[in-house]
Amino acid sequence: MRITKVEIRPMRNEGNLKAFCSVVFDDVFIVHSVKVIQGKESLFVAMPSREIKNGEFRDTAHPIDNDFRLKMEQIIIDKYKEVVKEEQAVLSADIPTEDLTF
Secondary structure, three states: OOEEEEEEEEOOOOOOEEEEEEEEEOOOEEEEEEEEEEOOOOEEEEOOEEEOOOOOEEEOOOOOOHHHHHHHHHHHHHHHHHHHHHHHHHHHHOOOHHHOOO
C-alpha cells in the first residue's frame, strides 16, 4: 500500500492542533480528519477518532503495522512542514519592504 497524496489544511490559533489532513492510499482510498498536533517535544499525527460512551476516544481508522504507521506519520509531518514553509514564504513576499517604517 502506498500513500499517493496528502492534503494539508493548516489551522491558525487552534492551540496544539496544527492541521487537519486527508491521506490518499493507492489513488483509490481516502482517510479524512487526520490531525497534526504539537506535542510537548515534537509534532505527532492523530488518526480520526470518535468519542465513546465513557468519554474515551477510539480511532475509527488506523494503521495496524507499526512500520507503516511510522512511515505515514513521517510523510504527513514532512508535508505539513512543507506547506507551512510555503505559506510563510508567501506571507513574507506579500509585505512590501518600502512600506515598513521604523
